[in-house]
Amino acid sequence: MASRDEILAWVTGVLTEEFQYTGEIQLDSDLTDDIDLDSIDAMDMTVRLEEKTGLSFKEEELKSLRTIGDVVDLIDGRL
Amino acid sequence: MLRKISRAWRIVGTGISFSVFGILGLLLAATAFPLTRIAVRDRVAREFYNQKLIHWNFRLFVRLMVAVGVLEVTVRNGDEMARPGQLVIANHPSLIDIVLLVSLMPQADCVVKKEAWSNPFMRGAISATGYLPNDAGDKLVDACVERLRAGRSLVLFPEGTRSPKGSIGPFRRGFAHVALESGATLRTVVIRCEPPTLMRGQPWYDVPDRRVQMTVDCGETVDPRKLAEGAPTRGVAARRIAAALRDFYGETLQNLMP
Numbered sequence: 547m548a549s550r551d552e553i554l555a556w557v558t559g560v561l562t563e564e565f566q567y568t569g570e571i572q573l574d575s576d577l578t579d580d581i582d583l584d585s586i587d588a589m590d591m592t593v594r595l596e597e598k599t600g601l602s603f604k605e606e607e608l609k610s611l612r613t614i615g616d617v618v619d620l621i622d623g624r625l
Numbered sequence: 626m627l628r629k630i631s632r633a634w635r636i637v638g639t640g641i642s643f644s645v646f647g648i649l650g651l652l653l654a655a656t657a658f659p660l661t662r663i664a665v666r667d668r669v670a671r672e673f674y675n676q677k678l679i680h681w682n683f684r685l686f687v688r689l690m691v692a693v694g695v696l697e698v699t700v701r702n703g704d705e706m707a708r709p710g711q712l713v714i715a716n717h718p719s720l721i722d723i724v725l726l727v728s729l730m731p732q733a734d735c736v737v738k739k740e741a742w743s744n745p746f747m748r749g750a751i752s753a754t755g756y757l758p759n760d761a762g763d764k765l766v767d768a769c770v771e772r773l774r775a776g777r778s779l780v781l782f783p784e785g786t787r788s789p790k791g792s793i794g795p796f797r798r799g800f801a802h803v804a805l806e807s808g809a810t811l812r813t814v815v816i817r818c819e820p821p822t823l824m825r826g827q828p829w830y831d832v833p834d835r836r837v838q839m840t841v842d843c844g845e846t847v848d849p850r851k852l853a854e855g856a857p858t859r860g861v862a863a864r865r866i867a868a869a870l871r872d873f874y875g876e877t878l879q880n881l882m883p
Binding site: 563564565566584585586587589590 | 799863
């Protein structure tokens, strides 16, 4: 069982390692507009998060993700 | 007075050119494209054939615009663009950039925005040529890579939309992924349009106060893998390539400023 803070730290870690993202990351940061992820980035981020959490996400679950908070919620709801 | 007459003529000339362009497009859609559907069974051969028809159509259109005096075109190194199997990227100052580029490329795959599929002038051309719709997301990258690997040339505008007036907009990174994955020759083309015209949201009849001068400068090839050297992931590699090329375009356009 991981806390939401830990999950946020995972997500932040993935963004740093995968994209060398150095900007601010908050729960309401928009994945496209604030973090500047495109569809390929989103795929790569998903793969990394799946590795980290041992979960596997369905395409429908991923389509509705808009913010960092949505990603945290998704993982939180499944763990 | 003379200036007013000249501008009035260029509005008429632009109208004539666009009308002819539209009519030729419809004619091709009504005659040549359906004919090749029957006569050329092989899909790739048919796409090449139709792309060549569009190439000649666009050449004609450019010549018409030049002949009626609404446009002056300078091309540097244009022969290089006709080479097969290259990924051609360009900035996007005006509506007719793609027309100029394709007029220099006998074979060119293009990415067409989704809205164009519902334009009757465009629809026939798009389906006959195998142009790629841009609503496919990451599948679009795969489709582009496939074309390049098959030795076809492809035109992409990294900005994904028309450039802001006199400068360059943010780059998307799809082209960088396409370049990295395909390993195709990446050629930079710089388009300059002076005075700016046919920008995003600008109606065709809003012609500038003097004849439009367009320059198509076909530059050197770039090795995307060199630009991305040492990048730990493809996400980082694409970011480096996009940043480097956007800097290149920004600087080049800056230096070209009158």
